[in-house]
Amino acid sequence: MHPIVIIGSGMAGYTLAREYRKLNPEQELVMICADDAINYAKPTLSNALVGKKVPEQIALGDADKMSSQLKMTIKAHTWVKSIDSTAHTIALEHQGEHSTLSYQKLILAVGANPIRLAISGDGAEDIHVVNNLTDYRAFRERLDQRPDKRVLILGAGLIGCEFANDLQNTDHHVTVVDLAPQPLGRLLPAHTAAAFRQNLEEAGIKFILGTTVDKVNKIANDDYEVTLANGQRFVVDVVLSAIGLQPNLDLAKQAGIHTSRGIISNSLLETNLPDIYAIGDCAEVNGTLLPYVMPLMQQARALAKTLAGETTRVHYPAMPVAVKTPAAPLTVLPAPANVEVNWETEEFDDGMLAKAFDPQGTLRGFVLLGATAGKQRLTLAKLVPDLIPQS
Known part of the structure; x- marks a missing residue:
């Protein structure tokens, strides 16, 4: 056999x-x-x-x-x-x-x-991606060598925001650049994304949205000059690409x-x-x-x-995604892309709860921002139809 x-x-x-x-x-x-x-x-x-x-x-x-x-x-x-x-x-x-x-x-x-953008400049080859442990080892070695701790992250999606929070909490100076108008553009509706961004900015993370990195050049002191498509320039120690x-x-x-x-x-x-x-x-x-x-x-x-011989179809229940951003505790269950939804939002002192309902009034997704809203994760997940039903 x-x-x-x-x-x-x-x-x-x-x-x-x-x-x-x-x-x-x-x-x-x-x-x-x-x-x-x-x-x-x-x-x-x-x-x-x-x-x-x-x-x-x-x-x-x-x-x-x-x-x-x-x-x-x-x-x-x-x-x-x-x-x-x-x-x-x-x-x-x-x-x-x-x-x-x-x-x-x-x-x-x-x-x-990792998706890589076509970026010009003699420092473009030094842009880090972290998709495995080998990548991460190289990224950490570079971080450990740089006393100024200035990091530019290209991409304000889930991974980019998680790395931004992790770096900011360890005394790095983090700037996040993304072409989208908001962080977590594929996961969050605009009003919750704005609150999420505000929480991260209050923690010290800087967002520059609606533009992207055009050029990365090596300069003195083993630094990099990053030029954005909108003309802004930064001097940083490390560039991390996390665009998907x-x-x-x-x-x-x-x-x-x-x-x-x-x-x-x-x-x-x-x-x-x-x-x-x-x-x-x-x-x-x-x-x-x-x-x-x-x-x-x-x-x-x-x-x-x-x-093993027991024919079994995969079953997808509602599976919320927990985003590892302690500065803005976030759990998201994205509504299916092919379903029209209306959002209903409840605000708390430490965040908000946003629910996505389809035209029939069925809960199809939700956003839980903050510790108070996060307590409703299990209750809400049970109300959302399975993405792939049990056979």
Whole structure:
């Protein structure tokens, strides 16, 4: 019997392996990954400074430990060059050596890569992105070398705001730049975004919105001069880009797997090719792409059961997103993009509660800003219809 093969060693790959091992301790499992296969929780990267965690403390286990713990073969620093879905094989490359591996089932847990803007200047290559532990290690090394602690973050989305809060709480001077007119533009309606921004600004974070970074040049003292599209200029120590992620689709496309924004899969997480599945940040499930932890966990549990012989469709209940910004405690359940909603807002001394209702009066989403509003998270989540119902 050929192994079940997981491509990718991020949270999706390791969570699936862990869930599957609970159900089947014997079936051969193989994980293929291009990096060192260190297991870590990616969400911890954006608040590790406040938690006083150095990169070495973020790691939960290296490849040897994870291989032993999960009784799984891990092929680190190995690239999957192609998939032959007819022969049920994948072509591998490791340190210049080429080989072929047969699979019984193949899971694409290939994640997503940071989107990069075309920015000019001789310092553009030095712009940091943080999408994995290796990236974060390089970012922290740069931060630790710079006494002035001036950081410019490109992107006022979830990750950009979380990093801004983490840096500001550790005595860095943070400026956040985004082309959108508000922070968290994809998650918040305008009136709640304004209150969220005000809270972060009161903590010392500076926002410059409606423009973007045009140029980054190296100058004296190992500093950078950043020029914005509106002509403003800043001297900073570090530039961090956090403008979003794009699912890794190249391998799937080459294999003839259907893709859209992500790798297209049904509620069984099956792609259009037999015995090939997609999970995690790369997976577009029933037309929905949700690069968050809770959907990933739902996917892993369902797919583990399916792989163990119990066909199980993924179930998406209402899954609020907790944004790690202590200066402005925030929980968001975005309303579906294809649903027309009206917002009703209740204000508190420390924030607000905004509810999104559809024309039939059904609660479809909400925003909880502040500790008082946050207490209603569980109660409200139960009132929102499932995004993907239980079968």
